[in-house]
Amino acid sequence: MPLEAPPIRSDGLQIADNRRFQRRFWKVERVAWVFFAAVVVAGLAGLTGGGGYFSRQQVQLSEAIVDLPRVSRWEDSDHILLTFTSDAPTYTIRLGGGFNGAFSIDQVQPQPARSRAVPGGLEMEFSGVGSGGTARIGIMPSAPGLATLSLGVGGNETSVRVLVLP
Amino acid sequence: MDAVLRGVAVYFVLLVVTRLSGRRTLAQTTPFDFVLLLIIAETTQQALLGDDFSITNAFVLIVTLFLTDILLAYFKQWAPTAELVLDGTPTVLMSRGEPDAEALDRARVSLSDILENAREKHGLQRLEDIEAVVLEVGGSLSIIPKEK
Numbered sequence: 384m385p386l387e388a389p390p391i392r393s394d395g396l397q398i399a400d401n402r403r404f405q406r407r408f409w410k411v412e413r414v415a416w417v418f419f420a421a422v423v424v425a426g427l428a429g430l431t432g433g434g435g436y437f438s439r440q441q442v443q444l445s446e447a448i449v450d451l452p453r454v455s456r457w458e459d460s461d462h463i464l465l466t467f468t469s470d471a472p473t474y475t476i477r478l479g480g481g482f483n484g485a486f487s488i489d490q491v492q493p494q495p496a497r498s499r500a501v502p503g504g505l506e507m508e509f510s511g512v513g514s515g516g517t518a519r520i521g522i523m524p525s526a527p528g529l530a531t532l533s534l535g536v537g538g539n540e541t542s543v544r545v546l547v548l549p
Numbered sequence: 550m551d552a553v554l555r556g557v558a559v560y561f562v563l564l565v566v567t568r569l570s571g572r573r574t575l576a577q578t579t580p581f582d583f584v585l586l587l588i589i590a591e592t593t594q595q596a597l598l599g600d601d602f603s604i605t606n607a608f609v610l611i612v613t614l615f616l617t618d619i620l621l622a623y624f625k626q627w628a629p630t631a632e633l634v635l636d637g638t639p640t641v642l643m644s645r646g647e648p649d650a651e652a653l654d655r656a657r658v659s660l661s662d663i664l665e666n667a668r669e670k671h672g673l674q675r676l677e678d679i680e681a682v683v684l685e686v687g688g689s690l691s692i693i694p695k696e697k
Contacts, residue, residue: 394645396683416569419569
């Protein structure tokens with residue numbers, strides 16, 4: 384490493400200051416602070432998951448309203464909440480598509496009467512719940528990324544996306 | 550693999566955020582800044598370890614962090630521009646006894662901060678006793694007294 388002494392300024396200080404670079408860096412600093420504020424606002428709004436208005440999404444199907452995460456976080460617990468809207472003795476919930484690769488299930492309340500594997504996911508049958516009743520499925524994202532899964536209740540099925548942040 | 554990626558990611562996030570927050574944030578030791586440092590340490594702990602509290606994971610993480618630091622030090626030697634960006638340069642806040650208003654404002658250093666340092670380090674009483682003040686890259690203030 385070559386030894387190079389800093390220059391001596393007109394005021395006598397021997398210092399390697401670089402005011403031109405420093406001015407540019409101060410501008411970058413201030414832009415960064417605006418970005419920090421945007422991150423905080425995004426966090427409050429739910430865009431980074433963990434609660435907040437935009438962190439959840441609702442999907443209306445013929446037999447239920449499904450409340451699930453829009454933005455979730457890797458290795459953080461989350462949940463899918465189903466509110467049944469029709470009067471039926473049993474409800475069949477299908478979580479397919481990329482569900483198995485994207486999420487693992489922590490717990491299901493109430494316990495389904497029956498569950499079986501389907502391609503890419505699983506199917507659960509709830510009985511004795513009734514209209515207005517709910518079922519809560521605790522999930523944990525397995526990996527960060529954009530997960531696309533199919534969600535079905537009864538004969539109705541739809542595709543939803545969940546963004547999992549690292 | 551997870552431990553290495555987490556370690557490197559958290560290291561660079563902390564480096565960038567600390568660098569962009571402004572140098573005084575590093576050097577100040579008010580109760581608020583002390584609390585901030587404690588909270589940051591706690592916050593990053595979970596992000597680094599995840600749910601793996603094994604000795605192996607901790608060992609891999611510690612080695613990763615030290616190695617990243619060493620590699621960055623070599624990179625800064627090899628690329629002077631990187632050193633400039635990552636460490637910054639000293640900033641002259643006062644020269645020939647005259648404060649530089651632009652530098653003081655941008656660096657968020659007040660004349661009270663300068664006088665406090667002057668009293669602590671040199672026992673100086675007034676601004677007129679100070680020849681020059683430099684804000685060092687680490688965030689500390691160097692006070693050069695006037696020759697008597």
